[in-house]
Amino acid sequence: MAKLKFGVIGVGGMGNLHLSNLKALSEVEVVAISDINEARLAEIGEKYNIPKCFTDYRKLLESGVDAVVVATPPFAHRNPVVEALERGIHVFLEKPMAANLKDAEEMYNAAIRSSAFLMVGYCLRFHDLYEWIKEQSETRLGEPVNLAHVAFGSIPAHTWLLKKELSGGMLNENGVHVLYVMYWYAGKFKRVQALSKTLNNDISIEDNIAFQALHEKGAFSSFIQSWSCTHPYRSWAMCFENGTITFDGYLGGEVKLSARDGNKVETKIFEMEWQNMYRREIEHFVHSIMRGEKPVINEVDGLEIQKAVDAAYRSAETGQAVEL
Numbered sequence: 001m002a003k004l005k006f007g008v009i010g011v012g013g014m015g016n017l018h019l020s021n022l023k024a025l026s027e028v029e030v031v032a033i034s035d036i037n038e039a040r041l042a043e044i045g046e047k048y049n050i051p052k053c054f055t056d057y058r059k060l061l062e063s064g065v066d067a068v069v070v071a072t073p074p075f076a077h078r079n080p081v082v083e084a085l086e087r088g089i090h091v092f093l094e095k096p097m098a099a100n101l102k103d104a105e106e107m108y109n110a111a112i113r114s115s116a117f118l119m120v121g122y123c124l125r126f127h128d129l130y131e132w133i134k135e136q137s138e139t140r141l142g143e144p145v146n147l148a149h150v151a152f153g154s155i156p157a158h159t160w161l162l163k164k165e166l167s168g169g170m171l172n173e174n175g176v177h178v179l180y181v182m183y184w185y186a187g188k189f190k191r192v193q194a195l196s197k198t199l200n201n202d203i204s205i206e207d208n209i210a211f212q213a214l215h216e217k218g219a220f221s222s223f224i225q226s227w228s229c230t231h232p233y234r235s236w237a238m239c240f241e242n243g244t245i246t247f248d249g250y251l252g253g254e255v256k257l258s259a260r261d262g263n264k265v266e267t268k269i270f271e272m273e274w275q276n277m278y279r280r281e282i283e284h285f286v287h288s289i290m291r292g293e294k295p296v297i298n299e300v301d302g303l304e305i306q307k308a309v310d311a312a313y314r315s316a317e318t319g320q321a322v323e324l
Protein backbone atom coordinates (compact mmCIF):
# COMPACT_ATOMS: atom_id res chain seq x y z
CA MET A 1 0.00 0.00 0.00
CA ALA A 2 1.26 3.49 -0.87
CA LYS A 3 2.43 5.60 2.03
CA LEU A 4 0.10 8.33 3.29
CA LYS A 5 1.43 11.73 2.26
CA PHE A 6 1.38 14.06 5.27
CA GLY A 7 1.82 17.80 5.75
CA VAL A 8 2.26 19.67 9.04
CA ILE A 9 0.88 23.21 9.32
CA GLY A 10 2.48 25.17 12.18
CA VAL A 11 5.84 23.70 13.17
CA GLY A 12 6.28 25.27 16.60
CA GLY A 13 6.36 23.20 19.81
CA MET A 14 3.56 20.73 19.03
CA GLY A 15 4.02 20.67 15.25
CA ASN A 16 7.65 19.71 15.77
CA LEU A 17 6.65 16.94 18.20
CA HIS A 18 4.03 15.51 15.84
CA LEU A 19 6.46 15.74 12.94
CA SER A 20 9.08 13.68 14.74
CA ASN A 21 6.42 11.07 15.66
CA LEU A 22 5.15 10.94 12.07
CA LYS A 23 8.68 10.50 10.73
CA ALA A 24 8.96 7.32 12.84
CA LEU A 25 5.89 5.70 11.24
CA SER A 26 6.54 3.42 8.27
CA GLU A 27 3.02 4.00 6.84
CA VAL A 28 3.65 7.74 6.48
CA GLU A 29 5.75 10.08 4.38
CA VAL A 30 5.95 13.72 5.51
CA VAL A 31 6.15 15.61 2.23
CA ALA A 32 5.48 19.22 3.23
CA ILE A 33 5.43 21.66 6.13
CA SER A 34 4.15 25.20 6.52
CA ASP A 35 4.83 28.01 8.98
CA ILE A 36 4.49 31.78 8.72
CA ASN A 37 7.78 32.10 10.62
CA GLU A 38 10.36 31.74 7.84
CA ALA A 39 13.31 31.05 10.14
CA ARG A 40 11.39 28.32 11.95
CA LEU A 41 10.21 26.84 8.63
CA ALA A 42 13.78 26.66 7.30
CA GLU A 43 15.15 25.20 10.55
CA ILE A 44 12.53 22.43 10.80
CA GLY A 45 12.61 21.74 7.05
CA GLU A 46 16.33 21.15 7.25
CA LYS A 47 16.17 19.18 10.51
CA TYR A 48 13.72 16.64 9.06
CA ASN A 49 14.76 16.89 5.42
CA ILE A 50 11.27 17.91 4.24
CA PRO A 51 10.95 18.24 0.43
CA LYS A 52 8.47 21.17 0.37
CA CYS A 53 8.35 24.10 2.81
CA PHE A 54 5.68 26.80 2.43
CA THR A 55 4.99 30.02 4.30
CA ASP A 56 1.40 29.86 2.97
CA TYR A 57 -0.56 26.82 4.20
CA ARG A 58 -2.77 26.98 1.07
CA LYS A 59 0.20 25.98 -1.08
CA LEU A 60 0.70 22.97 1.19
CA LEU A 61 -2.96 21.98 0.76
CA GLU A 62 -2.53 22.24 -3.04
CA SER A 63 0.62 20.10 -3.01
CA GLY A 64 -1.10 16.69 -3.07
CA VAL A 65 -1.15 15.69 0.62
CA ASP A 66 -3.58 13.03 1.94
CA ALA A 67 -3.58 14.31 5.52
CA VAL A 68 -2.39 17.24 7.62
CA VAL A 69 -1.56 17.99 11.22
CA VAL A 70 -2.73 21.50 12.13
CA ALA A 71 -0.71 22.78 15.09
CA THR A 72 -1.10 26.52 14.75
CA PRO A 73 -2.35 28.57 17.74
CA PRO A 74 -6.15 28.32 18.32
CA PHE A 75 -7.02 31.60 16.50
CA ALA A 76 -5.37 30.14 13.36
CA HIS A 77 -7.12 26.73 13.38
CA ARG A 78 -10.30 27.43 11.41
CA ASN A 79 -9.06 28.38 7.93
CA PRO A 80 -6.55 25.56 7.32
CA VAL A 81 -8.93 23.00 8.84
CA VAL A 82 -11.99 24.04 6.81
CA GLU A 83 -10.00 24.36 3.58
CA ALA A 84 -8.32 20.98 4.08
CA LEU A 85 -11.63 19.23 4.77
CA GLU A 86 -13.19 20.90 1.70
CA ARG A 87 -10.39 19.37 -0.38
CA GLY A 88 -10.98 15.90 1.14
CA ILE A 89 -7.73 16.05 3.16
CA HIS A 90 -7.84 14.33 6.58
CA VAL A 91 -7.03 16.62 9.52
CA PHE A 92 -5.44 15.99 12.90
CA LEU A 93 -6.12 19.22 14.80
CA GLU A 94 -4.33 20.13 18.00
CA LYS A 95 -6.67 20.94 20.88
CA PRO A 96 -8.64 23.08 21.58
CA MET A 97 -10.82 22.98 18.49
CA ALA A 98 -10.83 26.79 18.28
CA ALA A 99 -10.45 30.10 20.10
CA ASN A 100 -14.25 30.53 20.02
CA LEU A 101 -17.46 28.57 19.46
CA LYS A 102 -18.24 30.11 16.05
CA ASP A 103 -14.95 28.87 14.55
CA ALA A 104 -15.52 25.42 16.07
CA GLU A 105 -19.00 25.24 14.54
CA GLU A 106 -17.60 26.10 11.11
CA MET A 107 -15.04 23.30 11.42
CA TYR A 108 -17.73 20.89 12.63
CA ASN A 109 -19.90 21.74 9.60
CA ALA A 110 -16.96 21.32 7.23
CA ALA A 111 -16.18 17.93 8.79
CA ILE A 112 -19.70 16.57 8.45
CA ARG A 113 -19.82 17.71 4.79
CA SER A 114 -16.41 16.15 4.04
CA SER A 115 -15.45 12.59 3.20
CA ALA A 116 -12.23 13.22 5.17
CA PHE A 117 -11.81 12.74 8.94
CA LEU A 118 -11.23 15.42 11.56
CA MET A 119 -9.51 14.25 14.75
CA VAL A 120 -9.04 16.64 17.69
CA GLY A 121 -5.91 16.01 19.79
CA TYR A 122 -7.19 15.43 23.31
CA CYS A 123 -4.09 13.41 24.14
CA LEU A 124 -5.07 12.21 27.64
CA ARG A 125 -7.35 9.71 25.88
CA PHE A 126 -4.08 7.92 24.98
CA HIS A 127 -2.39 8.17 28.39
CA ASP A 128 -2.15 4.86 30.26
CA LEU A 129 -3.20 6.36 33.62
CA TYR A 130 -6.42 7.82 32.21
CA GLU A 131 -7.12 4.66 30.18
CA TRP A 132 -6.69 2.57 33.34
CA ILE A 133 -9.20 4.72 35.25
CA LYS A 134 -11.71 4.39 32.41
CA GLU A 135 -11.22 0.62 32.47
CA GLN A 136 -11.74 0.52 36.27
CA SER A 137 -14.99 2.44 35.80
CA GLU A 138 -16.21 0.06 33.09
CA THR A 139 -15.18 -3.18 34.78
CA ARG A 140 -15.40 -2.61 38.57
CA LEU A 141 -16.42 0.81 39.78
CA GLY A 142 -19.43 1.68 37.66
CA GLU A 143 -20.52 5.05 36.34
CA PRO A 144 -18.89 8.27 37.60
CA VAL A 145 -20.91 10.11 40.27
CA ASN A 146 -18.71 13.05 41.22
CA LEU A 147 -15.42 13.98 39.49
CA ALA A 148 -13.12 16.74 40.74
CA HIS A 149 -9.79 18.14 39.64
CA VAL A 150 -7.65 20.97 41.03
CA ALA A 151 -4.90 22.47 38.84
CA PHE A 152 -2.90 25.18 40.60
CA GLY A 153 0.10 26.78 38.92
CA SER A 154 1.54 30.04 37.68
CA ILE A 155 1.25 31.90 34.39
CA PRO A 156 3.39 30.34 31.65
CA ALA A 157 5.72 32.70 29.79
CA HIS A 158 4.08 32.77 26.36
CA THR A 159 3.29 34.98 23.39
CA TRP A 160 -0.23 34.22 22.11
CA LEU A 161 -1.57 32.23 25.10
CA LEU A 162 -2.23 35.24 27.33
CA LYS A 163 -4.35 37.08 24.73
CA LYS A 164 -8.04 36.15 24.80
CA GLU A 165 -8.69 36.58 21.08
CA LEU A 166 -5.69 34.37 20.19
CA SER A 167 -5.96 31.49 22.66
CA GLY A 168 -9.58 31.75 23.80
CA GLY A 169 -8.56 31.76 27.50
CA MET A 170 -6.88 29.61 30.16
CA LEU A 171 -9.77 27.11 30.35
CA ASN A 172 -10.05 27.01 26.55
CA GLU A 173 -6.38 26.50 25.82
CA ASN A 174 -5.24 24.55 28.85
CA GLY A 175 -8.10 23.38 31.10
CA VAL A 176 -9.80 21.65 28.17
CA HIS A 177 -7.64 18.56 28.72
CA VAL A 178 -9.40 18.09 32.06
CA LEU A 179 -12.82 18.85 30.58
CA TYR A 180 -12.17 16.20 27.94
CA VAL A 181 -11.44 13.58 30.62
CA MET A 182 -14.66 14.50 32.44
CA TYR A 183 -16.61 14.23 29.16
CA TRP A 184 -14.93 10.94 28.22
CA TYR A 185 -15.72 9.36 31.60
CA ALA A 186 -19.13 10.88 32.43
CA GLY A 187 -20.61 11.70 28.99
CA LYS A 188 -22.15 14.83 27.51
CA PHE A 189 -22.43 18.02 29.54
CA LYS A 190 -25.99 19.17 30.27
CA ARG A 191 -25.58 22.27 32.43
CA VAL A 192 -22.49 24.37 33.17
CA GLN A 193 -21.81 27.15 35.66
CA ALA A 194 -18.57 28.96 36.40
CA LEU A 195 -16.86 31.78 38.26
CA SER A 196 -13.77 33.43 36.84
CA LYS A 197 -11.44 36.31 37.55
CA THR A 198 -8.16 37.81 36.36
CA LEU A 199 -5.66 38.94 38.98
CA ASN A 200 -2.77 39.69 36.60
CA ASN A 201 -3.27 43.10 34.95
CA ASP A 202 -1.02 42.32 31.98
CA ILE A 203 -3.17 39.59 30.44
CA SER A 204 -6.59 39.50 28.76
CA ILE A 205 -7.50 35.90 29.74
CA GLU A 206 -8.80 34.64 33.10
CA ASP A 207 -6.16 33.34 35.50
CA ASN A 208 -8.65 31.74 37.92
CA ILE A 209 -11.74 29.68 37.15
CA ALA A 210 -14.13 27.44 39.07
CA PHE A 211 -16.08 25.22 36.65
CA GLN A 212 -19.00 22.97 37.55
CA ALA A 213 -21.09 20.78 35.30
CA LEU A 214 -24.00 18.41 35.44
CA HIS A 215 -23.66 15.64 32.85
CA GLU A 216 -26.68 14.28 30.94
CA LYS A 217 -26.31 10.92 32.69
CA GLY A 218 -26.42 12.62 36.11
CA ALA A 219 -22.77 12.84 37.23
CA PHE A 220 -21.26 16.11 38.52
CA SER A 221 -17.85 17.46 37.52
CA SER A 222 -15.89 20.23 39.24
CA PHE A 223 -12.66 21.77 38.02
CA ILE A 224 -10.73 24.51 39.77
CA GLN A 225 -7.83 26.05 37.88
CA SER A 226 -5.53 28.88 38.90
CA TRP A 227 -2.49 30.45 37.32
CA SER A 228 -1.92 32.84 40.24
CA CYS A 229 -0.46 30.37 42.76
CA THR A 230 2.92 30.56 44.49
CA HIS A 231 3.56 26.81 44.23
CA PRO A 232 2.06 24.23 41.88
CA TYR A 233 -0.41 21.54 42.96
CA ARG A 234 -2.70 19.12 41.10
CA SER A 235 -5.04 16.39 42.27
CA TRP A 236 -7.96 14.23 41.17
CA ALA A 237 -10.77 12.83 43.30
CA MET A 238 -13.27 10.61 41.53
CA CYS A 239 -16.29 9.01 43.12
CA PHE A 240 -17.91 6.20 41.10
CA GLU A 241 -21.09 4.21 41.89
CA ASN A 242 -19.03 1.40 43.42
CA GLY A 243 -15.70 2.89 44.42
CA THR A 244 -13.31 5.81 44.62
CA ILE A 245 -10.07 6.83 42.91
CA THR A 246 -7.82 9.62 44.18
CA PHE A 247 -4.34 10.84 43.38
CA ASP A 248 -2.12 13.88 43.71
CA GLY A 249 -0.71 14.73 40.29
CA TYR A 250 -1.80 14.86 36.67
CA LEU A 251 0.36 12.66 34.43
CA GLY A 252 1.61 10.19 37.02
CA GLY A 253 1.88 9.41 40.71
CA GLU A 254 0.50 7.02 43.28
CA VAL A 255 -3.13 6.30 42.54
CA LYS A 256 -5.41 5.06 45.34
CA LEU A 257 -8.44 2.93 44.53
CA SER A 258 -11.05 1.42 46.82
CA ALA A 259 -14.08 -0.60 45.76
CA ARG A 260 -17.34 -0.81 47.70
CA ASP A 261 -17.15 -4.61 47.86
CA GLY A 262 -13.47 -4.67 48.93
CA ASN A 263 -12.02 -3.95 52.34
CA LYS A 264 -8.83 -2.11 51.47
CA VAL A 265 -7.36 0.82 49.57
CA GLU A 266 -5.23 -0.46 46.67
CA THR A 267 -2.36 1.62 45.33
CA LYS A 268 -0.80 1.68 41.88
CA ILE A 269 2.13 3.78 40.72
CA PHE A 270 2.03 5.39 37.29
CA GLU A 271 5.31 6.75 35.97
CA MET A 272 5.28 10.04 34.10
CA GLU A 273 5.34 9.07 30.42
CA TRP A 274 3.89 12.07 28.60
CA GLN A 275 5.69 11.44 25.25
CA ASN A 276 4.00 8.10 24.66
CA MET A 277 0.46 9.53 24.54
CA TYR A 278 1.42 11.80 21.62
CA ARG A 279 2.94 8.88 19.69
CA ARG A 280 -0.19 6.81 20.29
CA GLU A 281 -2.66 9.54 19.32
CA ILE A 282 -0.97 10.21 15.98
CA GLU A 283 -0.75 6.45 15.32
CA HIS A 284 -4.48 6.23 16.02
CA PHE A 285 -5.12 8.98 13.47
CA VAL A 286 -2.97 7.27 10.82
CA HIS A 287 -4.57 3.86 11.44
CA SER A 288 -8.09 5.37 11.40
CA ILE A 289 -7.40 6.77 7.93
CA MET A 290 -5.97 3.45 6.73
CA ARG A 291 -8.93 1.48 8.10
CA GLY A 292 -11.46 4.04 6.86
CA GLU A 293 -12.88 4.36 10.42
CA LYS A 294 -13.66 7.65 12.17
CA PRO A 295 -11.08 8.54 14.86
CA VAL A 296 -12.30 8.12 18.46
CA ILE A 297 -12.08 11.88 19.08
CA ASN A 298 -13.69 13.66 16.17
CA GLU A 299 -15.67 16.82 15.33
CA VAL A 300 -18.57 15.74 17.58
CA ASP A 301 -16.36 15.55 20.68
CA GLY A 302 -14.39 18.66 19.73
CA LEU A 303 -17.60 20.68 19.48
CA GLU A 304 -19.03 19.31 22.75
CA ILE A 305 -15.94 20.48 24.63
CA GLN A 306 -15.98 23.87 22.90
CA LYS A 307 -19.67 24.29 23.85
CA ALA A 308 -18.87 23.50 27.49
CA VAL A 309 -16.03 26.07 27.51
CA ASP A 310 -18.24 28.68 25.86
CA ALA A 311 -21.00 27.96 28.39
CA ALA A 312 -18.51 28.37 31.26
CA TYR A 313 -17.40 31.79 30.02
CA ARG A 314 -21.01 32.90 29.49
CA SER A 315 -21.95 31.70 32.97
CA ALA A 316 -18.99 33.52 34.53
CA GLU A 317 -20.12 36.71 32.77
CA THR A 318 -23.83 36.52 33.62
CA GLY A 319 -23.78 34.69 36.96
CA GLN A 320 -26.35 32.23 35.54
CA ALA A 321 -26.01 28.50 34.86
CA VAL A 322 -26.06 27.71 31.12
CA GLU A 323 -27.99 24.77 29.64
CA LEU A 324 -26.32 23.06 26.69
Ligand SMILES: NC(=O)c1ccc[n+]([C@@H]2O[C@H](COP(=O)([O-])OP(=O)(O)OC[C@H]3O[C@@H](n4cnc5c(N)ncnc54)[C@H](O)[C@@H]3O)[C@@H](O)[C@H]2O)c1
Nearest residue numbers: 010011012013014034035036037071072073074076094095
Ligand atom coordinates in the same frame (compact mmCIF):
# COMPACT_ATOMS: atom_id res chain seq x y z
N1 LIG B 1 -1.79 18.50 23.30
C1 LIG B 1 -1.00 19.20 24.10
O1 LIG B 1 -0.56 18.72 25.14
C2 LIG B 1 -0.61 20.59 23.70
C3 LIG B 1 0.46 21.24 24.33
C4 LIG B 1 0.79 22.53 23.90
C5 LIG B 1 0.07 23.15 22.90
N2 LIG B 1 -0.99 22.50 22.33
C6 LIG B 1 -1.79 23.11 21.24
O2 LIG B 1 -1.04 23.03 20.03
C7 LIG B 1 -1.30 24.18 19.21
C8 LIG B 1 0.03 24.86 18.92
O3 LIG B 1 0.64 25.20 20.14
P1 LIG B 1 2.25 25.34 20.26
O4 LIG B 1 2.53 25.35 21.71
O5 LIG B 1 2.90 24.37 19.37
O6 LIG B 1 2.43 26.83 19.68
P2 LIG B 1 3.75 27.47 19.08
O7 LIG B 1 3.56 28.94 19.20
O8 LIG B 1 4.96 26.82 19.66
O9 LIG B 1 3.69 27.05 17.54
C9 LIG B 1 2.70 27.51 16.67
C10 LIG B 1 3.35 27.67 15.29
O10 LIG B 1 2.33 27.98 14.35
C11 LIG B 1 2.85 28.96 13.45
N3 LIG B 1 1.74 29.63 12.78
C12 LIG B 1 0.90 30.57 13.26
N4 LIG B 1 -0.02 30.89 12.33
C13 LIG B 1 0.23 30.12 11.24
C14 LIG B 1 -0.38 29.98 9.96
N5 LIG B 1 -1.44 30.68 9.61
N6 LIG B 1 0.16 29.08 9.09
C15 LIG B 1 1.24 28.34 9.43
N7 LIG B 1 1.85 28.44 10.63
C16 LIG B 1 1.36 29.32 11.52
C17 LIG B 1 3.72 29.83 14.33
O11 LIG B 1 4.66 30.59 13.57
C18 LIG B 1 4.39 28.81 15.23
O12 LIG B 1 5.61 28.31 14.70
C19 LIG B 1 -2.29 25.03 20.00
O13 LIG B 1 -3.60 24.74 19.60
C20 LIG B 1 -2.08 24.59 21.44
O14 LIG B 1 -3.23 24.78 22.24
C21 LIG B 1 -1.31 21.23 22.69
